[in-house]
Amino acid sequence: MANKVYVETTLNGETVEFLCEPRQSLLEVLRDVLGFTGAKEGCLTGDCGACSVIIDGRVVCSCLVLGVEAQGKTIETVEGMARDGQLHPLQQKFLEHAALQCGICTPGFLVAAKALLDRNPNPTEHEVRYALAGNLCRCTGYDKIVRAVLDAAAVMRGGTHGVTGA
Amino acid sequence: MELQEHKFKVIGTRPIRHDGVDKVTGRAKYGADISLPGMLHAKVLRSPHAHARIKSIDVSAALALPGVKAVITGKDLPELPPGSQQMGELVVNPRYLSMNIMARDKVLYDGHAVAAVAATSPHIAEEALKLIKVEYEILPPVLDVRKAMQDDAPILLPELRTSGTPEKSDKPTNIASQVRFARGDLEAGFRAADVIVEREFTTSMVHQGYIEPHNAVAQYNADGHGTIWVSTQGPFSVRELCSHILQMPLGNIKVVPAEIGGGFGGKTTVYLEPLALLLAKKTGRPVKMVMSRAEVLRATGPTSGSYIRCKMGATKEGKITAAQVWMAYEAGAFPGSPVGAGCMTILAPYALENLQIDGFDVVLNKPKTCAYRAPGATNAAFAAETVIDELAEKLGIDPLEFRRRNGAKEGTAQPAGPQFRRIGYIETVEAIMNSEHYRSPLPHVPGKLVGRGVASGFWFNAGFQSTAIVSINSDGTANVVTGSPDIGGTRAACAMIAAEVLGLKAEEVNPVVTDTESIGHTDVTGGSRVTFATGYAVYEAAQDAVRQLKERAATIWKVKPEDVVYQDGVVSCVNNGHEPMTLKQLAGRLARAGGPVTGRAAVNPRGVGPGFATHVVDIAVDPETGKVDILRYTAAQDVGKAVHPSYVEGQIQGGVAQGIGWALNEEYYYDENGIMRNTGFLDYRIPTCLDLPMIETILVEVPNPGHPLGIRGVGEVPIVPPPAAIANALYRAIGVRMTELPMSPAKVAKAVLEKNKAPQ
Numbered sequence A: 001m002a003n004k005v006y007v008e009t010t011l012n013g014e015t016v017e018f019l020c021e022p023r024q025s026l027l028e029v030l031r032d033v034l035g036f037t038g039a040k041e042g043c044l045t046g047d048c049g050a051c052s053v054i055i056d057g058r059v060v061c062s063c064l065v066l067g068v069e070a071q072g073k074t075i076e077t078v079e080g081m082a083r084d085g086q087l088h089p090l091q092q093k094f095l096e097h098a099a100l101q102c103g104i105c106t107p108g109f110l111v112a113a114k115a116l117l118d119r120n121p122n123p124t125e126h127e128v129r130y131a132l133a134g135n136l137c138r139c140t141g142y143d144k145i146v147r148a149v150l151d152a153a154a155v156m157r158g159g160t161h162g163v164t165g166a
Numbered sequence B: 001m002e003l004q005e006h007k008f009k010v011i012g013t014r015p016i017r018h019d020g021v022d023k024v025t026g027r028a029k030y031g032a033d034i035s036l037p038g039m040l041h042a043k044v045l046r047s048p049h050a051h052a053r054i055k056s057i058d059v060s061a062a063l064a065l066p067g068v069k070a071v072i073t074g075k076d077l078p079e080l081p082p083g084s085q086q087m088g089e090l091v092v093n094p095r096y097l098s099m100n101i102m103a104r105d106k107v108l109y110d111g112h113a114v115a116a117v118a119a120t121s122p123h124i125a126e127e128a129l130k131l132i133k134v135e136y137e138i139l140p141p142v143l144d145v146r147k148a149m150q151d152d153a154p155i156l157l158p159e160l161r162t163s164g165t166p167e168k169s170d171k172p173t174n175i176a177s178q179v180r181f182a183r184g185d186l187e188a189g190f191r192a193a194d195v196i197v198e199r200e201f202t203t204s205m206v207h208q209g210y211i212e213p214h215n216a217v218a219q220y221n222a223d224g225h226g227t228i229w230v231s232t233q234g235p236f237s238v239r240e241l242c243s244h245i246l247q248m249p250l251g252n253i254k255v256v257p258a259e260i261g262g263g264f265g266g267k268t269t270v271y272l273e274p275l276a277l278l279l280a281k282k283t284g285r286p287v288k289m290v291m292s293r294a295e296v297l298r299a300t301g302p303t304s305g306s307y308i309r310c311k312m313g314a315t316k317e318g319k320i321t322a323a324q325v326w327m328a329y330e331a332g333a334f335p336g337s338p339v340g341a342g343c344m345t346i347l348a349p350y351a352l353e354n355l356q357i358d359g360f361d362v363v364l365n366k367p368k369t370c371a372y373r374a375p376g377a378t379n380a381a382f383a384a385e386t387v388i389d390e391l392a393e394k395l396g397i398d399p400l401e402f403r404r405r406n407g408a409k410e411g412t413a414q415p416a417g418p419q420f421r422r423i424g425y426i427e428t429v430e431a432i433m434n435s436e437h438y439r440s441p442l443p444h445v446p447g448k449l450v451g452r453g454v455a456s457g458f459w460f461n462a463g464f465q466s467t468a469i470v471s472i473n474s475d476g477t478a479n480v481v482t483g484s485p486d487i488g489g490t491r492a493a494c495a496m497i498a499a500e501v502l503g504l505k506a507e508e509v510n511p512v513v514t515d516t517e518s519i520g521h522t523d524v525t526g527g528s529r530v531t532f533a534t535g536y537a538v539y540e541a542a543q544d545a546v547r548q549l550k551e552r553a554a555t556i557w558k559v560k561p562e563d564v565v566y567q568d569g570v571v572s573c574v575n576n577g578h579e580p581m582t583l584k585q586l587a588g589r590l591a592r593a594g595g596p597v598t599g600r601a602a603v604n605p606r607g608v609g610p611g612f613a614t615h616v617v618d619i620a621v622d623p624e625t626g627k628v629d630i631l632r633y634t635a636a637q638d639v640g641k642a643v644h645p646s647y648v649e650g651q652i653q654g655g656v657a658q659g660i661g662w663a664l665n666e667e668y669y670y671d672e673n674g675i676m677r678n679t680g681f682l683d684y685r686i687p688t689c690l691d692l693p694m695i696e697t698i699l700v701e702v703p704n705p706g707h708p709l710g711i712r713g714v715g716e717v718p719i720v721p722p723p724a725a726i727a728n729a730l731y732r733a734i735g736v737r738m739t740e741l742p743m744s745p746a747k748v749a750k751a752v753l754e755k756n757k758a759p760q
Ligand code: FES
Pocket: A040, A041, A042, A043, A044, A045, A046, A047, A048, A049, A050, A051, A052, A061, A062, A063, A064
């Protein structure tokens, strides 16, 4: 059996150490080794985005990254979005806009949307759709997800709500 | 209390769903998130052939791999007697179900399970699969529904005989059953027609495409009791089906529903659950199983591909005089396509005197189909709504006006016979006629061909059994317990119904979905039934709680319970000077006034409220590539009473998106050997964010007379019209009637090319 590798990484702002097999994906490490089950497995082939995490500021499919590649990196997952008991504006807007039905895609969308707004605080509807095209949702038809992201962006810019609920 | 009489305070508002925070923070536990100490991981070996006899299976090398704890094959599952059984709301053939989850002497489709391995890690289990040696004798597959019906077709199930035929035959066949609905005089109807249109349609198998793969975690105890944690639409069905397949007493199995990452009908049966429980029994350790996406596509779900012939005639005045339909649906490897529902829904939006509908359920070498949102109705509507559109065009009548003239209303007989009660079909047609969308001109898109299409759809509403408990907390808040997995916001809807009855805010009610030992029998989350039927049970349970609260207040006041009134969360006495009490005040005194209050109800409601939808779509076609862009989409639907309008809109938008995928991209692609060639989300392409516009919704509220709150099923019908609406839009754009799903770019480009080549 493969020998395990020692890895040290920053996960949601905290230093984390773990041992993993070289063949284990970062998704598997997060879920099965570290117990962070917020990132979901939808395909393991990089096609659905349910496993999205942010590594050093970029959204990636954690199913396509090896656990050992996390060495020395900064990783953000959905578990790190709410701070001090306060939901991130994206999380709040997803709730207000009913942007989730089953919710399995939600962590991936939130992470991908956060990465978008971190670099583009004022995206157009098309830019939102483009940025989220790597995340599949089978329940919502995306309408309410796009509205929630646009609205969260408006709130984060300090303006009033950009888009209304209905 | 008759709630319809007064204005709703909670129903119709848009509170934040109760399970929302867990789901946006990553805390919610889906099936694959569950882990138990000492847990093993199991994987399934699947057939690489579409049709083959299993000559031998050698598992010795797999068993010898360090870390492997058990291997099972078809031999480890009990042999069950042939025949179907009624199980709750399902008619199930346990023998076929068992053969589907683990092949016996034959594999019947690419991906059919052959063996399963439990090991200390999923990677070791996967390595072990490669060490299992299976010797196959390859048999010719049959992959086309009409070929499968021919006399010389390869036979899948030697014992299968057609049911529903006028005379019994003892010939082996792939036609599992046939059904006919007929009334009136078909020939006279067609003679009376000024215009007749007849066309043939084919549709491909498509998958529900839930993002969460199937999963199961099972544990088996030495006392013969087992527990299964699973993402399922029907924990009670899982219990019942596992009990049959494993021949275990039903009461020895507990099923705990985890959060569920989409189902759309596809998670109403079992695949992994019995295998996980059997492996847990063999190893004495908990066992977890999670499918890969390829396994999900190859071996679960899909809904039927189909061949449909549809002929209709109408008079110059725009009245449909006759309709004849012949439809064959792919059941997959075992009987049970939704062709019956296809037959019952195909002409349901219309009042027809003369009709004949024949349906055939046909087995072939593809995965056993499972329910998919309005099963059978989308294929059917694609055919009928295209023919209707063509009739209207030939008669020079607006397609919506044509539908309005022929539309079903209260009292209209359905194709299957029963008359509709109050329904809102024509209202949906008029809602689209009057919509800003339909009244606006088609946009011009440079370099593209644009078109607008409309179509309608019908789907039932299931009743079935549901149980609910409403308990009052000592601070005057309440808990609602049900057994209906929440797949899209039904916890919130149930809490809102209880809040409405109790005069609480939605946030003051905690909705809980519990396991099969903690609530009475509750049928699957399916058939658009949860808000309708489980909501009905919650309504009744809340009324039961109110009745008890009035009794308690009567005890405190020493008056008769009839003299106590409960309104908007306040109890008061009609005939003397007792100070009214709020629910909070009363709840705090229950301990000394007879004890806690728990309302209960179990229902099997009959007053189902079927749903109708009418959609309009604008598209732009690239004549070079055949790619279709959806420019604008509006869906009107009779939703009865929208309890939480955001989640009703969400159901419509999600259903439309699935319908658009079905129309334009999605298909099971098999090579000539019956091997599925698009087993991932890259090639089985469901719509992304970038493929769709905002989806506008119009909620038409025609209350269901069979429900105390007017609720109808809303979840399924929105998938029904899109393929037909898009086909009708394509006709306007390119001048060709598209009769094959999906209307993929290649097919559209070819149609444009042939049209341009044809002499004008
Ligand atoms: S699980 Fe990683 S992209 Fe689907």
